[in-house]
Amino acid sequence: MIYDVSIYAILIFVSFVALVLGLSFYFARKTKSASNYYAAGGNIHWGVNGIAFAGDYLSAASFLGICGMIAFSGFDGFIYSIGYLAGWVVALFIVAEPLKRLGKFTFTDALDAKFNSRSIKLTAAISTLIVSLFYLIPQMVGAGDLVVPLLGLPHWMGVVLVGSIVILIVATAGMTSTTYVQFIKGGLLIIASIVLTTYILKNGLTLNPSDDYHRGVTIGAVMEDDKLVVNDGTDAEVMYTYQDGDYEYAKVQFEGVERWFQVIQAGENYELLEMLSIVYTPDGTLYNGAPKSERKFYPVGHMNKIMFKGQEVEETGGLNPFNFLEHLENSEVVRFAKHTFTDGEDKVNVWSQNITHGKDVLKPGLLLKLEGASLWQKINFISLMLALFFGTSALPHVLIRYYTVPSQRDARKSTIVAVAAIGFFYILTLYMGLGAMINGVIDVESSNMAGPLLAKYFGVGLFSFISAIAFATVLGTVAGLIVASSGAIAHDFIDNYLKKELTDKAKVKAGRIAAFCVGLLAILLGILFKGMNVSFLVSLAFAVAASANLPAILMILFWKKTTSNGVSVSIITGIVSSVTLILLSPSMFERYGLNPADAIIPIDNPGIFSIPLSFLVLIVVSLLTQKNKADASIV
Amino acid sequence: MLHGPAAKLDEDKSSKKKASLGIKLFFVYFLLYAGFTAIGIFKPTLMGVKVVFGLNLAVVYGFGLIIVAIVMGWIYHMICSGYEDKMNKEEQL
Numbered sequence: 052m053i054y055d056v057s058i059y060a061i062l063i064f065v066s067f068v069a070l071v072l073g074l075s076f077y078f079a080r081k082t083k084s085a086s087n088y089y090a091a092g093g094n095i096h097w098g099v100n101g102i103a104f105a106g107d108y109l110s111a112a113s114f115l116g117i118c119g120m121i122a123f124s125g126f127d128g129f130i131y132s133i134g135y136l137a138g139w140v141v142a143l144f145i146v147a148e149p150l151k152r153l154g155k156f157t158f159t160d161a162l163d164a165k166f167n168s169r170s171i172k173l174t175a176a177i178s179t180l181i182v183s184l185f186y187l188i189p190q191m192v193g194a195g196d197l198v199v200p201l202l203g204l205p206h207w208m209g210v211v212l213v214g215s216i217v218i219l220i221v222a223t224a225g226m227t228s229t230t231y232v233q234f235i236k237g238g239l240l241i242i243a244s245i246v247l248t249t250y251i252l253k254n255g256l257t258l259n260p261s262d263d264y265h266r267g268v269t270i271g272a273v274m275e276d277d278k279l280v281v282n283d284g285t286d287a288e289v290m291y292t293y294q295d296g297d298y299e300y301a302k303v304q305f306e307g308v309e310r311w312f313q314v315i316q317a318g319e320n321y322e323l324l325e326m327l328s329i330v331y332t333p334d335g336t337l338y339n340g341a342p343k344s345e346r347k348f349y350p351v352g353h354m355n356k357i358m359f360k361g362q363e364v365e366e367t368g369g370l371n372p373f374n375f376l377e378h379l380e381n382s383e384v385v386r387f388a389k390h391t392f393t394d395g396e397d398k399v400n401v402w403s404q405n406i407t408h409g410k411d412v413l414k415p416g417l418l419l420k421l422e423g424a425s426l427w428q429k430i431n432f433i434s435l436m437l438a439l440f441f442g443t444s445a446l447p448h449v450l451i452r453y454y455t456v457p458s459q460r461d462a463r464k465s466t467i468v469a470v471a472a473i474g475f476f477y478i479l480t481l482y483m484g485l486g487a488m489i490n491g492v493i494d495v496e497s498s499n500m501a502g503p504l505l506a507k508y509f510g511v512g513l514f515s516f517i518s519a520i521a522f523a524t525v526l527g528t529v530a531g532l533i534v535a536s537s538g539a540i541a542h543d544f545i546d547n548y549l550k551k552e553l554t555d556k557a558k559v560k561a562g563r564i565a566a567f568c569v570g571l572l573a574i575l576l577g578i579l580f581k582g583m584n585v586s587f588l589v590s591l592a593f594a595v596a597a598s599a600n601l602p603a604i605l606m607i608l609f610w611k612k613t614t615s616n617g618v619s620v621s622i623i624t625g626i627v628s629s630v631t632l633i634l635l636s637p638s639m640f641e642r643y644g645l646n647p648a649d650a651i652i653p654i655d656n657p658g659i660f661s662i663p664l665s666f667l668v669l670i671v672v673s674l675l676t677q678k679n680k681a682d683a684s685i686v
Numbered sequence: 687m688l689h690g691p692a693a694k695l696d697e698d699k700s701s702k703k704k705a706s707l708g709i710k711l712f713f714v715y716f717l718l719y720a721g722f723t724a725i726g727i728f729k730p731t732l733m734g735v736k737v738v739f740g741l742n743l744a745v746v747y748g749f750g751l752i753i754v755a756i757v758m759g760w761i762y763h764m765i766c767s768g769y770e771d772k773m774n775k776e777e778q779l
Contacts, residue, residue, distance in 0.1 A: 133751050148708070440716075470755055
């Protein structure tokens with residue numbers, strides 16, 4: 052899609068990013084020692100820390116990914132919201148306080164506090180690095196998506212932009228800056244979401260999202276001599292049809308270009324429904340039959356039929372949060388479903404109008420098939436729920452904030468502030484996602500931009516403000532992750548594992564070099580994974596985190612027979628099994644350009660196998676190595 | 687471990703109480719969460735049944751899981767703070 056770039060939007064955006072950077076540099080001057088760099092000196096106020104937690108957590112995945120997923124697939128996107136929040140219950144009730152009691156600087160230190168084992172230092176550092184990288188991918192993909200409509204830049208430039216700014220922040224400042232930046236940005240994201248939701252409710256449901264909204268043309272046709280012939284006076288001619296499984300498409304000469312329509316048989320007659328299409332021909336790419344620059348491609352998503360108090364209406368006017376959902380449930384929405392096929396030398400992507408009843412939008416099933424699901428589809432669902440639930444407390448960049456408040460009570464209060472703020476925000480995601488679904492703002496090429504584009508529908512000011520916050524969100528999250536992974540390399544690996552005697556100054560320097568390298572890697576990965584929904588990518592990161600770290604954390608806290616060997620082997624098992632399952636999954640096969648149905652593993656979410664496996668390995672290896680532990684505890 | 691000084695033992699006692707409270711609350715929430723998952727797996731049609739305010743079970747259960755997490759977090763904090771205050775008092779005596 053081509054977007055009009057607004058100078059006003061760019062100005063707001065640039066000033067906001069400049070503000071974030073300014074703050075980072077301001078706090079950087081206060082950061083002197085290694086303990087300041089890694090954990091902000093342990094003296095951040097709990098309220099600030101709580102909102103910063105929220106700022107950390109409400110990353111690109113939450114705002115961009117979940118809203119987009121809800122806009123495309125209804126309630127199934129909201130399941131991610133539910134699961135992401137539920138993860139905080141695990142963090143608060145069983146991990147937060149014991150960990151604070153054990154910890155020093157990083158997750159590795161906390162794991163290590165009980166054993167002082169070199170193998171744990173090494174494996175935990177590797178795990179922090181891998182999980183951070185997995186979590187970095189969606190942030191970078193989201194950043195790239197953001198700049199396309201905002202600054203009119205290509206996706207890869209957005210990725211490079213975020214990468215460079217963050218490397219600059221982290222390499223010069225460290226954690227203190229990111230805590231305050233996360234605090235400001237987390238707070239603003241919630242405020243902006245309240246504003247957006249208010250607009251959506253005030254707007255209510257309407258058949259005509261805007262004056263220039265393109266609802267999609269329907270052409271009448273009949274079959275004559277086995278050929279479809281247009282019979283309703285429209286200046287169009289069917290060239291030929293293509294049968295793809297249950298769907299039939301027609302290539303039609305329409306408005307001077309060749310377009311694809313969906314063929315629907317209605318008794319004796321036929322209806323040709325306009326579709327969006329991107330056709331990759333040997334001579335270039337055509338959007339709705341014309342080159343991209345002709346702007347034939349348009350945003351979509353609208354109400355098909357609105358039932359209001361038992362009557363069919365054109366619009367409802369303002370609604371409250373409850374009857375917005377209630378009336379939507381009784382009405383019909385037009386979603387757009389993607390199909391891919393080949394036409395001679397051309398590779399064709401089409402998006403067909405898919406009339407969906409509100410009942411189906413507001414319950415699970417559009418994306419994660421549940422009714423009449425196969426065994427693998429059911430396993431996939433459980434696996435996703437498991438990874439979301441256990442992933443949060445295993446993320447290194449979230450855990451690191453437990454160390455930035457002075458006491459356990461403060462850590463607890465921080466976490467509750469975070470849960471409340473995040474929970475409230477997640478309830479709003481349902482409204483923002485549905486708002487995007489029905490107001491004609493969806494760019495079918497990227498599910499990640501539904502939220503910001505919805506804001507654009509209500510005004511360019513709100514759009515640039517929300518985009519700037521989302522961009523800063525990505526900046527902050529990426530910064531936090533790079534701090535965590537540079538900490539893993541510089542502090543855990545070089546300092547603790549290799550036992551290099553570094554001065555305080557040299558430690559900070561090593562951290563900065565590590566941050567630079569991780570940042571570069573993140574940029575590369577962000578470009579490679581373009582086009583995937585960021586919330587889905589995050590769920591993979593959660594699965595890896597839960598498989599690698601969670602058994603180690605929980606068993607160290609709650610099982611006295613845990614040994615250092617058990618922990619090390621379990622971390623490695625968790626990483627290897629979850630990453631392998633992901634690499635062999637249908638979504639990755641699609642990424643490799645292969646048929647997803649041929650994937651070696653039939654499910655996308657690995658947690659259901661890798662998490663129990665990692666637990667099992669920890670228990671077995673610990674039981675086999677009890678002798679070592681007895682020796683160690685005497686010392 | 688078993689022969690720590692008295693003051694430390696007090697501290698351990700409080701954190702043990704907090705930990706066991708945390709585990710109990712965790713299991714309560716886990717059951718609620720597992721209930722949602724189980725309905726999705728075994729009786730997905732139930733998700734579409736209207737429950738209250740014209741909202742279906744999926745929405746009500748989903749919102750509920752979010753709100754219950756916040757409420758349980760607050761309860762946990764209040765009880766834990768109670769344990770800690772009580773313990774500090776005993777130490778002063």
